[in-house]
Amino acid sequence: MNWQKIWAVNKYWLMSKSQQQYDHIRLLAKNNQWTPQKSQELDKILDSLGSVSPTRKTLVTTYQHIWGYFKKKCTDEELHQYLKLLDELQPDNDSLGPFLVQLTAKYQIDYLQKSRLIIELNEREGQSISKN
Known part of the structure; x- marks a missing residue:
């Protein structure tokens, strides 16, 4: 799955957990410049938010x-x-x-x-x- 699909699927879930991490991912994706390193960072952030409860x-x-x-x-x-x-x-x-x-x-x-x-x-x- 490419990063745009991963982002589309996870966008609101991520926003519900952390506005700061949501904004960070938006900056990573700016100008459609995506790299394997950014994919790893996105995966790491998604994993880290699994146990975070929304406020x-x-x-x-x-x-x-x-x-x-x-x-x-x-x-x-x-x-x-x-x-x-x-x-x-x-x-x-x-x-x-x-x-x-x-x-x-x-x-x-x-x-x-x-x-x-x-x-x-x-x-x-x-x-x-x-x-x-």
């Missing part, structure tokens, strides 16, 4: 980015639900992530369906993100 701040930032895929498609009810869940969001009581998984399935957002964060949230909740 409220990192989740809010990540979920706001993900919400961008829905904000022009959603119903008024979905918008109100999103805002309510965002306001109530706590890392140990996350109802917003599963809600975003549901919207990913409803609106069939291909990019998000391949996202590690959405996949992991989906697996945790036992939901289906594809309409087969």
